Amino acid sequence: MTMNKLPEHNRNPIRSLRRHATPAMGASTSSEPRVSAEQNEAESVAASTGALPMLQNAFSKLANPQTNAVPLEILQRCFSFAGEGRSCSGSNVPDSLTVMLDNLGSTLVDQFFVPDKGGINWVEFVKSYNKCCARVSSSVSLNMLLRVFVAVSESANVPIHLEFxxxxxxxxxxxxxLPSDVLLLLALCWVMSWGSRNLKEEGNLSLPDLNHLVLSVITSCGQVEGGLDVWDCDISSLEVQLPAGKFVTWVMNTVPCLPDCLRLYFNARLQIAATEGVELAPSDSSSVGDISSIAAHDNLLTQGRAWAISITNKSRVNEEISGAFISNEGGMGDKLVYRSSTHGRGLGRFWSRVEGYKGPLLILISASGEPHEGNSVDRKWVIGVLTDQAFESKDIFYGNSGCLYSVGPVFHVFPPIGKEKNFVYSHLHPTGKVYQPHPKPVGLAFGGTLGNERIFIDEDFSKLTVRHHSVDKTYRSGSLLPDQGFLPVEGIISVVEVWGLGGKAAKEVQDSFKKREELFTEQRRKVDLKTFANWEDSPEKMMMDMMSDPNAVRREDR
Incomplete structure (x- = not known):
C-alpha cells in the first residue's frame, strides 16, 4: 500500500491569509484589509491556551493552498483513531467499540467543525478548536463528551437513551x-486518553478491565432488584437504568477529569498534524494491531485502576500515575517503591523502602474478610491511600492533604473535607527503652483518631482494620468496602504496594538520603579497640563486679 503524504508548498496559507492583516507601526492602513473582529476574538482565545502557534502549523500542513481551507476528508483522517491501523478484539472488548473507533474521526468533524464550500477556513478552524479545547466549566466539557458519545454510538447502531x-x-x-452504555463510554474515553499520550505508539493496544468503574456507577446511580453481588455479576446482562442526572453527578464527584479525555485527544491529533502532516491513504484497521483484553498482572496497580485514579484529580500526580497505562507492560516498574511479596512484610521492611522519599505516594492494600457461607467466590477487596507528604515516624497524626480510595471491586474516591487533618499516622517502636504507661499503637493509619482509625495496618502487615466513616472527620464519608456496616471490619492482608509519584526529583532525593544513611551506619560500626585496652576500665569488668557483690558500696568517680 502506497502512502501519499500531503505535498509541501512554498506558500503558507496562514501567511497568505494575514500578509496584509497587521501593518508595521506607523504605516498607512487605508488600502490594507483589516482582520475581522471574529478572527481577532478566535485567535485571542486560542492564544490564551498557548495553542495558536500549533494551530497555525497544523492549518498550514492541512490546508489546500488554492482555497486556503482544509478539506473535510483531511480533517476526518486527522482525527481518526482507526486510521492508525488498529482494530478491536478480545473477550472483554464491546463488539461495537471497533465500529465506533472507525467513525470517531468523522463524528468529531461533524460535531465541532462548520464547513464552507471549499472546506474549513482559518477562522472556523480556530473557532472549532476553541469550542472543544478552550477553558470551560466541567459541566460543559461533560456535555460535549456525551454529545460525541451519542453521535458516534449512532454510527455503530447502538441506541443511547440520552436527550439534550x-x-x-x-x-x-x-x-x-444502561451499564453496557457506561462501559462503552469508559472504553471510548480510555482509548482517547491512551491515544493522546501515545502519539507514535505502534502495535497491540490492550483494553484494561473497567468493571470497577461501571460498578461504581451502578451502586451510585441505580438500584438492582434483589441486590447486587459485586464480586460475581455479569455487567453486560444488567438492565438497570441509570438516570442521566445521577450519572452527571457521579462524574463530577468521582472522576471529574473524565471529560478531559476528549480535549486531550483533539489537541493531540492536531499536534500530530502540525509536526508530521496527515497521510492520505485509506485506513486498514486490520493491518497492524488490535485492542485486546489486558493480560493478568501481578501488580495491584493495573492499567484500569491507575487510569481511574488519574482521572479523579487535576494535579501533577495525575500525569505521573497516567504513566501506568501508557505501555502494555504497565509502565510503572521504575515507580514501585515497596511490595510486601518482594521486599518482605512488616513495618520495618516497609520503612526501609519508603524512608527519605519526599513526594506523593500511593499505597494499595489487598485484603480479604471472612468467607460467606455457601459462597466460594474469593471476596478480596483493594483500598488505596494517596499521600502528598513523606512518611515520618510519629506517635500522632500528621499531614496536609491526601485521599482515600475504594479500588476494587467497586471504585470510589474519598477526598479531604477540611474538618480535621488526621491524614497519616506512621509509628514505629521507640528506639530507646523508655517505659510508657500508655503506649501508642505501632503501625500505619489513615483518618479517624488514635484508637479509632478509619484504616489501620498492624505492625506485621498481617491484619487490616477498616472502621465506619463516622469516626473520621478528615476524609469524605462513604463505604470503603462493599456492604460495610457500622462495626469495624478486619481483613487478612494479601499484598501491600507503594508507588512513588514524585517524579525523578523525589527518587534522586531518596537515593541521596540512603547513601548518607549507609555512610553513617558504616561509621558507627567502626570501634576504637584502644578504648577497651585496659581491663580495669572495661564495661565487662564492671558488670562482673556488680554480679559478684551487688551490695558493695562504690564511690562514683567524677
Missing amino acids: DSGDTDCKINGHL
Whole structure:
C-alpha cells in the first residue's frame, strides 16, 4: 500500500491569509484589509491556551493552498483513531467499540467543525478548536463528551437513551444509560486518553478491565432488584437504568477529569498534524494491531485502576500515575517503591523502602474478610491511600492533604473535607527503652483518631482494620468496602504496594538520603579497640563486679 503524504508548498496559507492583516507601526492602513473582529476574538482565545502557534502549523500542513481551507476528508483522517491501523478484539472488548473507533474521526468533524464550500477556513478552524479545547466549566466539557458519545454510538447502531434540552453545551441532559452504555463510554474515553499520550505508539493496544468503574456507577446511580453481588455479576446482562442526572453527578464527584479525555485527544491529533502532516491513504484497521483484553498482572496497580485514579484529580500526580497505562507492560516498574511479596512484610521492611522519599505516594492494600457461607467466590477487596507528604515516624497524626480510595471491586474516591487533618499516622517502636504507661499503637493509619482509625495496618502487615466513616472527620464519608456496616471490619492482608509519584526529583532525593544513611551506619560500626585496652576500665569488668557483690558500696568517680 502506497502512502501519499500531503505535498509541501512554498506558500503558507496562514501567511497568505494575514500578509496584509497587521501593518508595521506607523504605516498607512487605508488600502490594507483589516482582520475581522471574529478572527481577532478566535485567535485571542486560542492564544490564551498557548495553542495558536500549533494551530497555525497544523492549518498550514492541512490546508489546500488554492482555497486556503482544509478539506473535510483531511480533517476526518486527522482525527481518526482507526486510521492508525488498529482494530478491536478480545473477550472483554464491546463488539461495537471497533465500529465506533472507525467513525470517531468523522463524528468529531461533524460535531465541532462548520464547513464552507471549499472546506474549513482559518477562522472556523480556530473557532472549532476553541469550542472543544478552550477553558470551560466541567459541566460543559461533560456535555460535549456525551454529545460525541451519542453521535458516534449512532454510527455503530447502538441506541443511547440520552436527550439534550437544546443545542447549548450547558443544557440539561435527560434520559438514562444502561451499564453496557457506561462501559462503552469508559472504553471510548480510555482509548482517547491512551491515544493522546501515545502519539507514535505502534502495535497491540490492550483494553484494561473497567468493571470497577461501571460498578461504581451502578451502586451510585441505580438500584438492582434483589441486590447486587459485586464480586460475581455479569455487567453486560444488567438492565438497570441509570438516570442521566445521577450519572452527571457521579462524574463530577468521582472522576471529574473524565471529560478531559476528549480535549486531550483533539489537541493531540492536531499536534500530530502540525509536526508530521496527515497521510492520505485509506485506513486498514486490520493491518497492524488490535485492542485486546489486558493480560493478568501481578501488580495491584493495573492499567484500569491507575487510569481511574488519574482521572479523579487535576494535579501533577495525575500525569505521573497516567504513566501506568501508557505501555502494555504497565509502565510503572521504575515507580514501585515497596511490595510486601518482594521486599518482605512488616513495618520495618516497609520503612526501609519508603524512608527519605519526599513526594506523593500511593499505597494499595489487598485484603480479604471472612468467607460467606455457601459462597466460594474469593471476596478480596483493594483500598488505596494517596499521600502528598513523606512518611515520618510519629506517635500522632500528621499531614496536609491526601485521599482515600475504594479500588476494587467497586471504585470510589474519598477526598479531604477540611474538618480535621488526621491524614497519616506512621509509628514505629521507640528506639530507646523508655517505659510508657500508655503506649501508642505501632503501625500505619489513615483518618479517624488514635484508637479509632478509619484504616489501620498492624505492625506485621498481617491484619487490616477498616472502621465506619463516622469516626473520621478528615476524609469524605462513604463505604470503603462493599456492604460495610457500622462495626469495624478486619481483613487478612494479601499484598501491600507503594508507588512513588514524585517524579525523578523525589527518587534522586531518596537515593541521596540512603547513601548518607549507609555512610553513617558504616561509621558507627567502626570501634576504637584502644578504648577497651585496659581491663580495669572495661564495661565487662564492671558488670562482673556488680554480679559478684551487688551490695558493695562504690564511690562514683567524677
